[in-house]
Amino acid sequence: MCAARHVRAGNPFSCVSDVTRRRPPALDIMELTQQMKPAVPLLLLTLLTVAGQSRAQVGTSLLDLTNSIGSILPGLSRPANHSRIFYAVMFDAGSTGTRIHVYTFIQRDSEELPVLDNEMFHSIKPGLSAYADSPEMAGHTVRMLLKVAKRTVPRLEWKRTPVVLRATAGLRLLATQKARGILDQVQHVFDESPFLVPDNSVTIMNGTNEGILAWISVNFLTGYLNAQSKKTVGILDLGGGSTQITFLPKLRKTIESVPITDYFARFDFFNSTFELYTYSYLGNGLMAARLATLGALGAEGLEWRIFKSSCLPKKFRDEWSFGGITYHVSGDPEGYTGFKLCYQEVLKVVKGIIHQPYELEGSNVFYAFSYYFDRAVDAGLIDGVQGGMLQVRDFKMRAKEVCNKMTKYPPISPFLCMDMAYITCLLKDGFGFKESTVLQLTKKVNNVEASWALGAILDHFHNLRIH
Numbered sequence: 314m315c316a317a318r319h320v321r322a323g324n325p326f327s328c329v330s331d332v333t334r335r336r337p338p339a340l341d342i343m344e345l346t347q348q349m350k351p352a353v354p355l356l357l358l359t360l361l362t363v364a365g366q367s368r369a370q371v372g373t374s375l376l377d378l379t380n381s382i383g384s385i386l387p388g389l390s391r392p393a394n395h396s397r398i399f400y401a402v403m404f405d406a407g408s409t410g411t412r413i414h415v416y417t418f419i420q421r422d423s424e425e426l427p428v429l430d431n432e433m434f435h436s437i438k439p440g441l442s443a444y445a446d447s448p449e450m451a452g453h454t455v456r457m458l459l460k461v462a463k464r465t466v467p468r469l470e471w472k473r474t475p476v477v478l479r480a481t482a483g484l485r486l487l488a489t490q491k492a493r494g495i496l497d498q499v500q501h502v503f504d505e506s507p508f509l510v511p512d513n514s515v516t517i518m519n520g521t522n523e524g525i526l527a528w529i530s531v532n533f534l535t536g537y538l539n540a541q542s543k544k545t546v547g548i549l550d551l552g553g554g555s556t557q558i559t560f561l562p563k564l565r566k567t568i569e570s571v572p573i574t575d576y577f578a579r580f581d582f583f584n585s586t587f588e589l590y591t592y593s594y595l596g597n598g599l600m601a602a603r604l605a606t607l608g609a610l611g612a613e614g615l616e617w618r619i620f621k622s623s624c625l626p627k628k629f630r631d632e633w634s635f636g637g638i639t640y641h642v643s644g645d646p647e648g649y650t651g652f653k654l655c656y657q658e659v660l661k662v663v664k665g666i667i668h669q670p671y672e673l674e675g676s677n678v679f680y681a682f683s684y685y686f687d688r689a690v691d692a693g694l695i696d697g698v699q700g701g702m703l704q705v706r707d708f709k710m711r712a713k714e715v716c717n718k719m720t721k722y723p724p725i726s727p728f729l730c731m732d733m734a735y736i737t738c739l740l741k742d743g744f745g746f747k748e749s750t751v752l753q754l755t756k757k758v759n760n761v762e763a764s765w766a767l768g769a770i771l772d773h774f775h776n777l778r779i780h
């Protein structure tokens with residue numbers, strides 16, 4: 314029987330009522346979360362500038378963007394105060410959930426610059442990859458979320474409002490045919506919707522773009538992409554299936570010391586070209602790492618098997634699902650548990666896989682979000698609304714505490730020891746952060762989700778030519 318406590322603990326994966334493989338999970342309306350952002354106008358296009366640009370250059374860039382938006386959205390609405398409002402809808406089809414971001418932009422009259430007025434955000438679990446064998450359910454998920462767009466965007470604007478969906482690790486990890494089936498269903502739902510459906514509106518995004526676009530979102534929202542700022546921040550994104558690291562290197566040696574050129578990406582951003590260190594590790598997201606730690610990766614056809622780990626409480630035994638597959642998992646009743654043993658297990662998922670950039674320390678500040686944030690909240694390290702600063706050693710200390718006192722934690726979250734140990738290992742032995750490195754744990758910046766979605770909409774309106 315599905316344990317409600319797991320749902321309350323924010324862990325939908327440990328809660329499945331039967332063992333049927335690839336049974337399409339029911340769409341749980343209660344999982345639909347809504348976050349209406351207060352209309353605190355955010356400087357949007359005023360921030361769309363880069364370090365070193367003059368104000369004159371900035372003006373030109375902004376006009377460029379305004380023109381390109383105007384060409385996509387002809388005849389924007391014009392309220393009484395002569396402001397023009399326009400909307401854009403971005404779907405994030407992640408491995409653990411599907412989210413809709415409805416952005417409202419304001420283009421003030423003549424000289425004034427457009428601003429991002431607010432973001433409407435909803436999410437539904439599970440992710441679309443759970444519907445590999447019932448793609449019509451993927452279409453249904455998107456149809457449900459589109460209702461949010463219909464409620465947010467005035468009817469008269471629907472046909473001018475672009476809808477775009479980008480899928481990440483969940484669909485990347487699926488067989489091509491299955492992923493295609495899901496994308497086709499989504500495309501069908503878009504096509505029959507009243508919104509503007511641009512070319513390539515439904516695609517799987519590559520990992521490089523995921524990292525770059527998240528970097529753009531966070532640096533844009535924090536104001537670091539404005540003309541005065543000489544500084545940028547790095548991003549650490551821990552998804553369910555993949556994890557991304559992206560930052561602007563300052564030392565030539567960082568560029569020279571990578572094994573292959575895939576670790577760098579260039580893009581144009583309003584008259585400047587940025588070259589970032591970026592990499593997406595498919596299979597190193599938190600849920601995929603759980604699978605690998607349990608030895609359950611590629612366990613197709615082994616549904617009868619019980620996957621054990623010393624990272625789980627000894628007496629724990631349950632079913633756990635990821636990507637539409639349900640696994641039997643348990644602690645090791647005869648064996649030992651504890652931080653040291655668990656760390657050895659998670660180290661295997663990281664060792665020899667994650668590249669350590671030459672330059673990580675120094676002036677690079679990193680914003681860490683998604684599961685870094687969620688699990689830090691679950692572990693009581695930060696406040697779920699405020700977020701906060703943590704040292705890498707804070708993850709390690711809490712991992713030790715959780716793993717060595719498992720009887721205290723299992724009712725709340727049986728995977729907390731494994732997750733905290735993995736996050737510690739990924740940061741320390743993976744990327745090579747020092748224990749004293751301070752990370753900024755963030756869910757939202759200026760009330761907008763810290764995610765690649767905003768960067769992706771900017772890319773949609775103004776091709777950043779990421780390569």
Ligand SMILES: Nc1ccn([C@@H]2O[C@H](COP(=O)(O)OP(=O)(O)O)[C@@H](O)[C@H]2O)c(=O)n1
Pocket residue numbers: 405406407408409410412440481482483551552553554555556598683684687762763764
């Ligand atoms: N807008 C978003 C998107 C994802 N997330 C978090 O990101 C984590 C998983 O990301 P994901 O399902 O997109 O995973 P990937 O497909 O990127 O690997 C979960 O902890 C989500 O709650 C978030 O907090 N806000």
